[in-house]
Amino acid sequence: MAAGAASGGSATTDTYAEAKTWLLMPAWVTIGIFVLAPVLMMLVYSFLTKEFRGGVIWEFSLSAYDQFFFDRGLFGDDPPKIEWTYIAIFWRSIWQAGAATLLSLVIGFPTAYFIATQPEKTRAMWVFLITIPYWVNLLIRTVSMKFLLRDQGPLNDFLLSIGIIDSPLHIVNTNFAVQLGLFYSYLPFMVLPIYAAVERYNFSLSEAAADLYATKWVTLRRILLPAVKPGVIAGCILVFVPSMGSFLAPDLLGGAKNFMIGSLIEEQFKGNAGNWPFGAAASMILLTMVLIILMIFARQQAKAEKGAS
Amino acid sequence: MSDERENAIDVREAVKRYGDFTALKTISLTIKDNEFFTLLGPSGCGKTTLLRMIAGFENVTEGEILLYGQEIENLPPYKRPVNTVFQNYALFPHMTILDNVAFGLEMRGNSKADARKRAGEVLELVQLSQFAARKPSQLSGGQQQRVALARALAPQPKVLLLDEPLSALDLKLRKAMQIELKHLQRETGITFIFVTHDQEEALTMSDRIAVMSAGELQQLGEARDIYERPRNMFVADFIGETNLLEVSVDAVEGGRAKCHLGGGHELTCNAVDEIGAGSTVHMSVRPERLFMSDAPTESESLKGTVKENIYIGTDLSTIIALADGPDFIVRTSNSDRGIKRIFEPGSDIYVNMEQGAARLLID
Numbered sequence: 001m002a003a004g005a006a007s008g009g010s011a012t013t014d015t016y017a018e019a020k021t022w023l024l025m026p027a028w029v030t031i032g033i034f035v036l037a038p039v040l041m042m043l044v045y046s047f048l049t050k051e052f053r054g055g056v057i058w059e060f061s062l063s064a065y066d067q068f069f070f071d072r073g074l075f076g077d078d079p080p081k082i083e084w085t086y087i088a089i090f091w092r093s094i095w096q097a098g099a100a101t102l103l104s105l106v107i108g109f110p111t112a113y114f115i116a117t118q119p120e121k122t123r124a125m126w127v128f129l130i131t132i133p134y135w136v137n138l139l140i141r142t143v144s145m146k147f148l149l150r151d152q153g154p155l156n157d158f159l160l161s162i163g164i165i166d167s168p169l170h171i172v173n174t175n176f177a178v179q180l181g182l183f184y185s186y187l188p189f190m191v192l193p194i195y196a197a198v199e200r201y202n203f204s205l206s207e208a209a210a211d212l213y214a215t216k217w218v219t220l221r222r223i224l225l226p227a228v229k230p231g232v233i234a235g236c237i238l239v240f241v242p243s244m245g246s247f248l249a250p251d252l253l254g255g256a257k258n259f260m261i262g263s264l265i266e267e268q269f270k271g272n273a274g275n276w277p278f279g280a281a282a283s284m285i286l287l288t289m290v291l292i293i294l295m296i297f298a299r300q301q302a303k304a305e306k307g308a309s
Numbered sequence: 310m311s312d313e314r315e316n317a318i319d320v321r322e323a324v325k326r327y328g329d330f331t332a333l334k335t336i337s338l339t340i341k342d343n344e345f346f347t348l349l350g351p352s353g354c355g356k357t358t359l360l361r362m363i364a365g366f367e368n369v370t371e372g373e374i375l376l377y378g379q380e381i382e383n384l385p386p387y388k389r390p391v392n393t394v395f396q397n398y399a400l401f402p403h404m405t406i407l408d409n410v411a412f413g414l415e416m417r418g419n420s421k422a423d424a425r426k427r428a429g430e431v432l433e434l435v436q437l438s439q440f441a442a443r444k445p446s447q448l449s450g451g452q453q454q455r456v457a458l459a460r461a462l463a464p465q466p467k468v469l470l471l472d473e474p475l476s477a478l479d480l481k482l483r484k485a486m487q488i489e490l491k492h493l494q495r496e497t498g499i500t501f502i503f504v505t506h507d508q509e510e511a512l513t514m515s516d517r518i519a520v521m522s523a524g525e526l527q528q529l530g531e532a533r534d535i536y537e538r539p540r541n542m543f544v545a546d547f548i549g550e551t552n553l554l555e556v557s558v559d560a561v562e563g564g565r566a567k568c569h570l571g572g573g574h575e576l577t578c579n580a581v582d583e584i585g586a587g588s589t590v591h592m593s594v595r596p597e598r599l600f601m602s603d604a605p606t607e608s609e610s611l612k613g614t615v616k617e618n619i620y621i622g623t624d625l626s627t628i629i630a631l632a633d634g635p636d637f638i639v640r641t642s643n644s645d646r647g648i649k650r651i652f653e654p655g656s657d658i659y660v661n662m663e664q665g666a667a668r669l670l671i672d
Contacts, residue, residue, distance in 0.1 A: 202397075202399065204395055204397060204399040205399050205401060205402075207366055207386070207393075207395070207399065208393070208395060208399035208400075208401070208460075209401075209412070210365075210366075210385070210386040210387045211364060211386055211387070211391075211392055211393045211461075212387075212392065212412050212413035212416055212460070212461075212464065213387045213388075213413055213416035213417050213464065214387055214412070214416045215387055218416065223401060226403040227402065227403065
């Protein structure tokens with residue numbers, strides 16, 4: 001310290017700047033290797049030519065994107081028409097992921113609120129209980145879910161035995177089963193950020209609202225929700241984004257009719273029948289879509305904030 | 310005269326228990342309409358619990374609380390015509406100052422425009438109009454405090470509850486706010502119930518004070534009563550500075566008790582009904598009610614030696630040891646210098662007390 005002060009202010013600043021550069025290196029290297037490199041690789045691959053047994057030929061081509069958006073007939077020489085197959089899969093993915101996110105929010109918010117309002121000692125235990133199922137492999141959990149929901153499964157057996165239904169509910173191989181599977185896969189990602197936000201919430205604000213003649217419902221809507229909004233948004237993003245690209249739940253619970261974009265991409269890289277550039281292009285389109293959705297969301301958020309003040 | 314006023318709050322044998330712990334032990338008190346009433350006591354004495362019971366945040370384990378004659382136990386907080394100024398202010402962080410103040414009015418069914426207009430008027434009252442569009446985090450502690458006050462006053466509650474609202478402010482600001490609050494109470498005519506652990510604050514502001522300790526009401530009265538005629542040891546000790554000494558009561562006659570201190574010094578105290586001759590109790594005499602002299606005076610005089618003089622700004626505090634007896638503290642106002650002599654340490658002097666200055670206390 002004393003030496004730094006003696007050698008003048010600018011020297012000290014330089015030393016700090018240099019130290020800052022070096023100390024930030026691990027972060028930059030991590031981001032470079034684990035974030036930028038894979039995305040760049042995918043971007044490059046999506047513009048290459050496919051090799052028939054998987055892999056790529058290093059030759060520039062737009063055919064992956066062309067295949068995604070246009071239908072040129074069986075031999076590729078018809079005039080191009082818009083290819084709706086993949087766009088429909090995309091649309092279904094957005095819709096399914098959105099429904100799963102909504103389901104997670106409806107179930108996850110009260111759960112998070114419940115945990116956050118427990119005595120401090122028991123909160124850790126509740127969080128622990130929420131995460132226990134997630135120690136089991138996702139594949140196993142999704143298969144178990146299928147067993148649970150199938151026509152002769154425990155759920156239907158139970159409902160039949162207590163006489164609520166006369167014939168088994170067909171849940172497996174429906175959109176709803178996929179939503180349920182996605183909801184179950186990513187629920188903690190909804191609960192934990194909301195829990196963290198509610199735990200930080202100053203409950204005397206709720207008391208103040210009640211004191212000022214606000215009912216519980218109004219207090220929830222006008223005081224609690226705005227205060228924990230960052231947690232809710234984080235939870236929704238953390239559930240929506242992986243749900244969009246998920247392939248286990250749609251594959252196992254949705255059947256062939258409920259194909260999602262994740263399954264489409266997965267198929268392109270599996271075995272020898274895949275089309276790597278096409279998979280990469282679909283991934284890039286997925287990435288772009290997610291970014292666009294998040295940006296629209298963020299912009300609306302900013303607009304709402306501006307309107308409020 | 311004050312007895313003719315309506316009772317704003319009537320607490321009848323209210324008890325509050327949390328499991329095995331009793332926070333309030335059978336409290337009964339009435340608070341008059343248009344009164345500045347203070348609940349005073351150290352932390353953990355139950356004063357905030359009582360306030361929260363009136364607000365509706367805590368239920369009453371036993372007994373009842375009446376608000377203008379109406380039993381309120383079954384009313385949730387949002388149906389009680391009382392508002393609270395919270396200790397940490399609890400301003401809504403995502404709302405502007407104006408919307409904070411308008412919130413209660415809006416909840417009471419005023420239109421948004423009307424609520425905002427009235428809120429603007431209340432902000433003017435606390436001189437914060439220019440901050441109406443800001444968020445709470447952009448205001449200083451003192452300003453936030455006034456917003457909290459404005460927000461609680463805006464719906465014109467019948468009773469305003471204040472939970473140590475000034476404790477986070479610095480001394481100067483606190484003093485200014487004490488006066489401002491007192492004026493505000495007179496202007497609005499709203500009953501104020503003020504909770505504090507600061508005895509000076511309580512004495513400055515209150516019409517009446519309830520001194521509480523360990524979940525019990527120790528004494529209830531006007532500031533002067535509490536200070537000059539403390540009922541028991543706790544009140545005498547908690548409020549202001551005092552000489553608290555053990556005495557033996559020799560005889561009680563006509564409201565006066567003849568007593569002696571350790572070392573055989575005799576003195577006369579104001580008697581209380583509960584204490585008879587032959588008992589050993591404590592007595593209290595305020596340091597400013599004592600004066601020193603070279604020779605015995607017509608007042609009661611006790612012989613002693615000056616131990617130490619302590620300069621404390623407005624006053625000079627002198628510690629005197631009675632021969633074979635306890636120490637006394639005597640306060641001399643510095644404005645009396647020249648009239649009253651300053652005695653150097655080591656001087657032999659007499660401690661004199663006016664009649665009625667010393668009081669016996671219940672333990």
